[in-house]
Amino acid sequence: MxxxxxxxxxxxxxxxxxxxxxxxxxxxxxxLEVVGVDPVALAPAPEVEEDWGE
Structure with missing residues (x-):
């Protein structure tokens, strides 16, 4: 947790x-985005940008 x-x-x-x-x-x-696994760390996930996936 x-x-x-x-x-x-x-x-x-x-x-x-x-x-x-x-x-x-x-x-x-x-x-939330997992930004670390040892130890586990969470941060607000980035907003989807208009040019993502291009």
Missing amino acids: ISCPECEGAVVLAEPPHLNEIVACPECAGE
Whole structure:
């Protein structure tokens, strides 16, 4: 279990997370990106840019 960086709510990860994985906070519904795996660290996920996927 780790705290959401936006609302401090508890985020439970069911399995070992993967770097850059996107998870949702059950408290604020914010999208979070796994930015570290040892130790696990979360950050707000970047917004999708218009030129992504080009």
